[in-house]
Amino acid sequence: xxxxxxxxxxxxxxxxxxxxxxxxxxxxxxxxxxxxxxxxxxxxxxxxxxxxxxxxxxxxxxxxxxxxxxxxxxxxxxxxxxxxxxxxxxxxxxxxxxxxxxxxxxxxxxxxxxxxxxxxxxxxxxxxxxxxxxxxxxxxxxxxxxxxxxxxxxxxxxxxxxxxxxxxxxxxxxxxxxxxxxxxxxxxxxxxxxxxxxxxxxxxxxxxxxxxxxxxxxxxxxxxxxxxxxxxxxxxxxxxxxxxxxxxxxxxxxxxxxxxxxxxxxxxxxxxxxxxxxxxxxxxxxxxxxxxxxxxxxxxxxxxxxxxxxxxxxxxxxxxxxxxxxxxxxxxxxxxxxxxxxxxxxxxx
Numbered sequence: 001x002x003x004x005x006x007x008x009x010x011x012x013x014x015x016x017x018x019x020x021x022x023x024x025x026x027x028x029x030x031x032x033x034x035x036x037x038x039x040x041x042x043x044x045x046x047x048x049x050x051x052x053x054x055x056x057x058x059x060x061x062x063x064x065x066x067x068x069x070x071x072x073x074x075x076x077x078x079x080x081x082x083x084x085x086x087x088x089x090x091x092x093x094x095x096x097x098x099x100x101x102x103x104x105x106x107x108x109x110x111x112x113x114x115x116x117x118x119x120x121x122x123x124x125x126x127x128x129x130x131x132x133x134x135x136x137x138x139x140x141x142x143x144x145x146x147x148x149x150x151x152x153x154x155x156x157x158x159x160x161x162x163x164x165x166x167x168x169x170x171x172x173x174x175x176x177x178x179x180x181x182x183x184x185x186x187x188x189x190x191x192x193x194x195x196x197x198x199x200x201x202x203x204x205x206x207x208x209x210x211x212x213x214x215x216x217x218x219x220x221x222x223x224x225x226x227x228x229x230x231x232x233x234x235x236x237x238x239x240x241x242x243x244x245x246x247x248x249x250x251x252x253x254x255x256x257x258x259x260x261x262x263x264x265x266x267x268x269x270x271x272x273x274x275x276x277x278x279x280x281x282x283x284x285x286x287x288x289x290x291x292x293x294x295x296x297x298x299x300x301x302x303x304x305x306x307x308x309x310x311x312x313x314x315x316x317x318x319x320x321x322x323x324x325x326x327x328x329x330x331x332x333x334x335x336x337x338x339x340x341x342x343x344x345x346x347x348x349x
Contacts, residue, residue, distance in 0.1 A: 014136045015185035016343065017079075017146070020072030021313045022176040023300055024060045027052040028156075033170055036161035044170075049276035053173040053301025056154045062096035063103050065176025066152035067110040073178040074111065079146070081113045085180075086144040088118035091131035091305060092151035092176075095158060107150045116148075124333030125272060126195065127151065127305040129341045132181070133193040139183045146183070152176045153304040158207060160227040169205075169228060171273065173301030177309035186348045191259035193341040196247045201336035204236045205229070240336070245278070247338040249285055252328055255340035263287050267325035268345075269294045270311035272332060273302040282330075293320060305331060308341075321345055 029052045030044040044050045056065070074081055088111075090104030097106070104118035123130050128151060135147040154174040159166060181190065207228055209220035220226060230236060252269075256262055269288045271279055273296070283290035290296070295314040297303075303310060308329035315321040323346025331339040 013184050014139050014190045015182055016188035017180045017182040018073045018076035019309055020069040020178045021310050022065050022068040024054045024057050024174050026055045026057050028055050049298055050171050051298045053171055055156050056174040062093055062152035062154055063106050066092050066107055066150040069176040070111045070150050070178035073180050077180050081111050085113040085116045085146050085148050087147040088113050088116045089131045089135055089149045090120045091127040091149050093153050094122055123337050124335055125304045126331045126333040126337040126339040128308055129193050129331050129339035132341055135181050136190050147181045149179045151306055153306050158228045160224050165230040165233045166228055171301040173303050175303040175306045177306040189344045189348055191342040192255055194251045194254035195339050196251050197337040204231055205334040248282055251338040251340040255342045259342040265326045266328055268315050268321045268327045270308040270329040272307040273297045
C-alpha cells in the first residue's frame with residue numbers, strides 16, 4: 001500500500017537536529033575574474049549571476065572548513081561530541097589537506113567524536129544528498145542515535161581562469177558545512193532522496209595529471225595539467241543540454257513521490273548555484289518562485305555539495321523557511337549526477 005505524506009512522516013523519525021556553515025571572508029570579484037579570464041564583466045554579473053565568489057584564506061583547508069562548520073552545528077545542538085555522536089560521514093571533497101588521508105577520520109579527530117567511527121563518501125556536488133540517504137538508512141538499521149555529516153570544498157584552487165573550456169566552472173568557490181541527524185526526532189524530518197547518474201559523462205571533466213594514467217611531472221605542471229579541464233566542451237554541452245534539466249526535474253519529482261508529496265507541496269527549494277537562466281528555469285518548472293522560495297548566491301559562488309546546506313541556512317535566516325514547510329534540497333555534479341532530498345521542516349505534530 002502506498003503511503004501518503006502524513007503517513008510517511010509518522011513512519012520516519014530521522015530529523016535534522018542542527019546545521020552549521022562557514023564561508024571564508026576572502027573574495028575574487030567579478031572584475032578580478034574578468035581580468036584573468038577575458039570574460040566580460042557584464043556576462044559574469046548577468047548571465048552567470050556572479051558578483052564575487054568566496055576563496056579560501058591561509059587556514060581554510062578543506063577539512064578545516066568542515067570542522068569550523070561542525071563546531072557551529074555541535075554548539076547549536078548543545079551536545080558533547082565525545083558522548084553523543086555515533087557515526088561520522090565525510091561528504092566533502094577529496095581535494096583536501098593531503099592525498100590518501102581518510103578525511104572522515106581526520107574530521108572525527110578534530111571535532112572530538114571519540115566514540116564514533118567514520119568513513120568517506122563522494123559523488124562530487126551530489127555528495128550531501130547521498131550522505132543523508134546513507135545516514136538515514138544506517139540510523140534505521142543500526143540504531144545510531146546521532147550522525148554528523150561534514151563537508152569542506154575549495155575546488156576553486158583547481159580552476160585556471162585562462163582556460164575557456166572551464167568557463168562554466170569559473171564560479172567554483174570555498175566553504176564548509178555540517179549537519180547533525182538525530183534518531184527518534186520529531187523535527188525537520190528527513191524523508192526520501194533520489195539520485196540519477198549517467199556514466200556517459202564520466203570522462204568529460206577531470207584533472208588530467210595526478211592519477212595513475214598521468215602522474216604529476218614538471219612537464220604536466222608547466223602545461224597546467226593539474227587544473228580541471230573539459231575534454232570535449234561542445235560535445236559535453238550538446239549531450240548535457242538534452243538531459244540535464246530533464247534529469248534535474250525528474251530527480252525532484254522522484255524524491256517528492258517517494259515522500260508522498262507533489263510539486264504543488266514545495267514551500268522552499270534549496271537549489272544549487274548555477275547560471276541565472278538555469279536557476280530560474282528549474283524553479284519555474286517546479287512551480288516555485290525562484291527568489292521568494294529559494295536563494296540565489298551572487299556573492300559566494302558555487303560551493304559544490306555545500307550549496308544546498310548554505311541555501312537551507314539562508315532560507316531559515318531570511319524567514320523563507322517556516323515550521324510546517326516542505327523543503328527540497330537539490331544537487332548536480334560532474335560525472336554526471338542529479339540529486340534531490342525532501343524534508344518536512346519544523347516540529348511534526
